[in-house]
Amino acid sequence: xxxxxxxxxxxxxxxxxxxxxxxxxxxxxxxxxxxxxxxxxxxxxxxxxxxxxxxxxxxxxxxxxxxxxxxxxxxxxxxxxxxxxxxxxxxxxxxxxxxxxxxxxxxxxxxxxxxxxxxxxxxxxxxxxxxxxxxxxxxxxxxxxxxxxxxxxxxxxxxxxxxxxxxxxxxxxxxxxxxxxxxxxxxxxxxxxxxxxxxxxxxxxxxxxxxxxxxxxxxx
Amino acid sequence: xxxxxxxxxxxxxxxxxxxxxxxxxxxxxxxxxxxxxxxxxxxxxxxxxxxxxxxxxxxxxxxxxxxxxxxxxxxxxxxxxxxxxxxxxxxxxxxxxxxxxxxxxxxxxxxxxxxxxxxxxxxxxxxxxxxxxxxxxxxxxxxxxxxxxxxxxxxxxxxxxxxxxxxxxxxxxxxxxxxxxxxxxxxxxxxxxxxxxxxxxxxxxxxxxxxxxxxxxxxxxxxxxxxxxxxxxxxxxxxxxxxxxxxxxxxxxxxxxxxxxxxxxxxxxxxxxxxxxxxxxxxxxxxxxxxxxxxxxxxxxxxxxxxxxxxxxxxxxxxxxxxxxxxxxxxxxxxxxxxxxxxxxxxxxxxxxxxxxxxxxxxxxxxxxxxxxxxxxxxxxxxxxxxxxxxxxxxxxxxxxxxxxxxxxxxxxxxxxxxxxxxxxxxxxxxxxxxxxxxxxxxxxxxxxxxxxxxxxxxxxxxxxxxxxxxxxxxxxxxxxxx
Ligand code: SF4
Numbered sequence: 163x164x165x166x167x168x169x170x171x172x173x174x175x176x177x178x179x180x181x182x183x184x185x186x187x188x189x190x191x192x193x194x195x196x197x198x199x200x201x202x203x204x205x206x207x208x209x210x211x212x213x214x215x216x217x218x219x220x221x222x223x224x225x226x227x228x229x230x231x232x233x234x235x236x237x238x239x240x241x242x243x244x245x246x247x248x249x250x251x252x253x254x255x256x257x258x259x260x261x262x263x264x265x266x267x268x269x270x271x272x273x274x275x276x277x278x279x280x281x282x283x284x285x286x287x288x289x290x291x292x293x294x295x296x297x298x299x300x301x302x303x304x305x306x307x308x309x310x311x312x313x314x315x316x317x318x319x320x321x322x323x324x325x326x327x328x329x330x331x332x333x334x335x336x337x338x339x340x341x342x343x344x345x346x347x348x349x350x351x352x353x354x355x356x357x358x359x360x361x362x363x364x365x366x367x368x369x370x371x372x373x374x375x376x377x378x379x380x381x382x
Numbered sequence: 383x384x385x386x387x388x389x390x391x392x393x394x395x396x397x398x399x400x401x402x403x404x405x406x407x408x409x410x411x412x413x414x415x416x417x418x419x420x421x422x423x424x425x426x427x428x429x430x431x432x433x434x435x436x437x438x439x440x441x442x443x444x445x446x447x448x449x450x451x452x453x454x455x456x457x458x459x460x461x462x463x464x465x466x467x468x469x470x471x472x473x474x475x476x477x478x479x480x481x482x483x484x485x486x487x488x489x490x491x492x493x494x495x496x497x498x499x500x501x502x503x504x505x506x507x508x509x510x511x512x513x514x515x516x517x518x519x520x521x522x523x524x525x526x527x528x529x530x531x532x533x534x535x536x537x538x539x540x541x542x543x544x545x546x547x548x549x550x551x552x553x554x555x556x557x558x559x560x561x562x563x564x565x566x567x568x569x570x571x572x573x574x575x576x577x578x579x580x581x582x583x584x585x586x587x588x589x590x591x592x593x594x595x596x597x598x599x600x601x602x603x604x605x606x607x608x609x610x611x612x613x614x615x616x617x618x619x620x621x622x623x624x625x626x627x628x629x630x631x632x633x634x635x636x637x638x639x640x641x642x643x644x645x646x647x648x649x650x651x652x653x654x655x656x657x658x659x660x661x662x663x664x665x666x667x668x669x670x671x672x673x674x675x676x677x678x679x680x681x682x683x684x685x686x687x688x689x690x691x692x693x694x695x696x697x698x699x700x701x702x703x704x705x706x707x708x709x710x711x712x713x714x715x716x717x718x719x720x721x722x723x724x725x726x727x728x729x730x731x732x733x734x735x736x737x738x739x740x741x742x743x744x745x746x747x748x749x750x751x752x753x754x755x756x757x758x759x760x761x762x763x764x765x766x767x768x769x770x771x772x773x774x775x776x777x778x779x780x781x782x783x784x785x786x787x788x789x790x791x792x793x794x795x796x797x798x799x800x801x802x803x804x805x806x807x808x809x810x811x812x813x814x815x816x817x818x819x820x821x822x823x824x825x826x827x828x829x830x831x832x833x834x835x836x837x838x839x840x841x842x843x844x845x846x847x848x849x850x851x852x853x854x855x856x857x858x859x860x861x862x863x864x865x
Binding site for chain 2: 166167169170171173174175176177178180181185186187190191192193194195196197198214218272273276289291292293294299305306307310328329331332333336339340343344345346347348349350351352353354355357358359361363365366367368
């Protein structure tokens with residue numbers, strides 16, 4: 163098997179005869195002339211994030227911190243969620259009474275997740291430019307399967323988690339990947355397909371419904 | 383026998399297959415609708431990016447950097463993946479890659495594996511190989527499932543089942559999935575697939591995927607998708623095997639900021655595709671606990687040898703060039719008879735399998751050199767330039783193969799060589815256009831070229847080629863502008 167490695171590498175080197183031997187990768191210039199930071203105001207970014215997420219068949223509700231539990235309860239009731247999956251470190255105050263909680267502290271099986279009505283999580287960050295939510299298996303999110311098997315995902319995004327542009331997001335996520343090797347998932351609306359006569363159908367695999375609660379500080 | 387990207391359906395050349403495709407009106411209708419819709423949406427998605435050109439340039443440069451130092455980046459990738467708990471395998475060719483995947487699956491006594499669409503494994507014909515080994519690979523992309531159930535070949539990188547209509551799909555599902563009562567509404571059809579596949583995802587011990595990118599610096603692999611089956615396949619099974627072409631490596635985590643802007647907008651014309659998964663080796667307690675990365679050569683190192691042709695390896699498989707191609711729009715993917723159709727296929731396939739094979743040799747001629755593909759390509763692959771280069775190679779190969787005095791006088795040969803040299807130089811390009819105009823008059827009848835010499839004759843027989851206009855666009859523009 164290691165014969166394969168040696169052979170592929172030597173084929174590559176043979177094919178790259180034209181590359182000077184002392185050339186280093188960094189010697190090939192890469193001009194990064196694109197935008198790396200948004201110059202939009204915070205309030206506009208938050209607006210933009212809300213607008214762009216909702217363009218993908220997802221709902222966005224803006225709430226103040228103090229209203230969050232009530233907003234969660236309302237969303238769950240509206241979607242008829244009775245058995246709710248939560249990551250082990252979800253704040254206790256978030257889950258309304260009367261809902262059966264399936265905490266992943268008990269290491270839920272895939273069947274349990276599949277049989278649940280929905281999942282409630284936080285997120286790592288949101289990207290305003292693209293209406294994307296990023297999960298990094300970190301705080302208030304849990305492992306990947308939690309947000310994949312239930313048919314409904316209620317996601318809480320804090321305003322200070324919203325960044326402007328895609329490069330800002332990758333910059334913020336670097337640590338989780340580089341030092342901890344955590345898995346990252348980008349979610350931009352529920353899944354979709356246009357495979358049948360190019361008609362868009364939302365919700366193929368994964369949660370078919372995505373609701374986002376965008377939490378800000380009370381304006382005073 | 384060496385398996386390759388070409389000829390899922392036999393070795394027929396482009397012009398023959400194009401004729402068959404043109405006769406299929408369902409395909410032409412669907413394709414016309416698809417390419418027009420996607421084209422318009424793409425233009426809008428790109429139009430809202432003030433820094434699109436800068437992103438394209440960064441994407442191109444990063445890819446160039448990778449290709450010029452591919453050995454180093456692959457070694458770095460191997461080290462990073464290994465450090466993160468994954469295992470890296472190297473495969474010289476398709477068969478070796480297939481063997482590796484099969485032996486991993488067998489090692490886990492898997493009779494069935496779930497698979498997310500990957501062109502690399504289409505290229506190696508992995509599913510057929512596994513079948514022979516007694517392992518069933520379930521395709522989980524909706525379109526791929528449709529294709530697999532019907533036993534056909536895909537016709538578009540992005541919308542592979544574009545040639546099938548809803549009632550055909552309904553019948554297929556009724557027959558193959560035991561789908562009880564079923565309407566032909568796309569929502570209903572999609573739900574049927576969801577239920578069928580959900581069971582498969584929950585049962586599977588082994589998942590198989592391709593990769594859009596793999597980061598040398600961190601070992602992170604990513605799959606960019608729409609339907610969520612990619613997340614399923616890379617999260618639920620205990621064992622994950624990813625097969626990727628060696629050209630998919632990118633230098634650093636930061637470089638995602640370039641490619642994750644270029645790819646979704648160019649591909650599905652979205653600001654961002656619904657789901658992207660990024661995983662780094664094995665994460666304890668989260669997702670697969672065994673990860674294998676198979677690095678596939680299968681002709682790629684041959685493509686690398688051509689300084690100009692090498693840029694075909696920069697492709698991020700967005701399919702934008704397919705959707706703008708006037709030739710592709712009319713004939714569809716099957717005519718290219720390769721897992722890589724359209725303009726990119728026309729430059730990649732012949733290089734992957736090597737010049738001198740009748741079918742692939744015809745592909746560089748499947749173009750009017752209009753340049754639309756180059757304009758939309760998010761990593762700025764100069765497809766026309768490579769097409770011309772390859773035409774020259776095909777002709778030279780014919781000479782060397784002893785088709786002798788006749789092909790030395792072949793007008794294609796001379797004209798193409800001239801073009802290849804001149805294409806990047808505007809003045810010389812204009813001159814060669816004039817030459818072409820001068821050269822074609824004996825063939826034109828009533829303003830339409832009815833038969834072209836040599837290789838092109840098959841192609842011109844299926845459509846009326848407009849002759850090179852008396853006045854080229856450039857000439858007209860100059861005159862209009864009065865300078
Ligand atoms: S060649 Fe360029 S436009 Fe065509 S599929 Fe590849 S990246 Fe996209």
